[in-house]
Amino acid sequence: MSTLLQLNTSLFSSHGQSSQLAERFVAGWRAKNPGGEVIARDLAGAPVPHLDAPRFLAFLAKPEERTAEQQAVVDFSDALIAELRAADAIVLGLPMYNLGIPSTLKAYFDHIARAGVTFRYTANGPEGLVTGKKVYVFATRGGRYAGTPLDSQTDYVKNFLGFIGISDVEFVYAEGLNMGDDSKSAALAAAHREIEELEALAA
Numbered sequence: 114m115s116t117l118l119q120l121n122t123s124l125f126s127s128h129g130q131s132s133q134l135a136e137r138f139v140a141g142w143r144a145k146n147p148g149g150e151v152i153a154r155d156l157a158g159a160p161v162p163h164l165d166a167p168r169f170l171a172f173l174a175k176p177e178e179r180t181a182e183q184q185a186v187v188d189f190s191d192a193l194i195a196e197l198r199a200a201d202a203i204v205l206g207l208p209m210y211n212l213g214i215p216s217t218l219k220a221y222f223d224h225i226a227r228a229g230v231t232f233r234y235t236a237n238g239p240e241g242l243v244t245g246k247k248v249y250v251f252a253t254r255g256g257r258y259a260g261t262p263l264d265s266q267t268d269y270v271k272n273f274l275g276f277i278g279i280s281d282v283e284f285v286y287a288e289g290l291n292m293g294d295d296s297k298s299a300a301l302a303a304a305h306r307e308i309e310e311l312e313a314l315a316a
Contacts, residue, residue: 115149118200122215125175131206134251156217164223209254243277255291
């Protein structure tokens with residue numbers, strides 16, 4: 114049975130444009146995988162706590178020396194990682210806020226990047242331990258940034274996922290959403306066409 118992990122990061126939860134594009138893809142995936150499972154995580158509705166010193170120290174503490182509070186932090190992180198490992202495919206709704214990724218996504222990344230768990234350091238450098246995944250990213254922007262120095266999202270997301278072992282990452286962009294009705298309509302229509310093409314290829 115195939116499993117898909119859906120991560121929505123829009124401040125507007127399911128009403129955000131990135132979430133709606135992601136949901137359009139997930140609906141097609143469900144149709145092609147009637148016995149599949151979708152694990153949905155709304156990082157706006159149920160945000161992951163931002164990383165602070167106590168949480169970071171909980172990750173560093175030896176298992177036998179953890180306090181109950183530290184163990185709870187680790188258990189929460191372990192649950193997020195278990196969802197990630199269980200998924201054959203990951204769908205990420207990714208709006209752009211002030212030229213960056215949503216802070217809730219950064220918090221999620223901080224909780225799944227665990228040395229010795231999702232990556233490890235070797236004599237040849239870091240090695241990702243989460244492999245065999247396909248990621249679909251639905252990136253929505255008010256302006257047009259893809260391919261310019263102002264697109265801080267694409268490389269960051271690819272680099273982070275590659276760091277933990279995921280190199281198969283597909284981006285679908287819907288840009289210019291705040292540049293007038295015609296621009297918005299054209300961008301969303303183009304994104305939906307790309308989704309249809311992806312659905313034809315996706316298992």
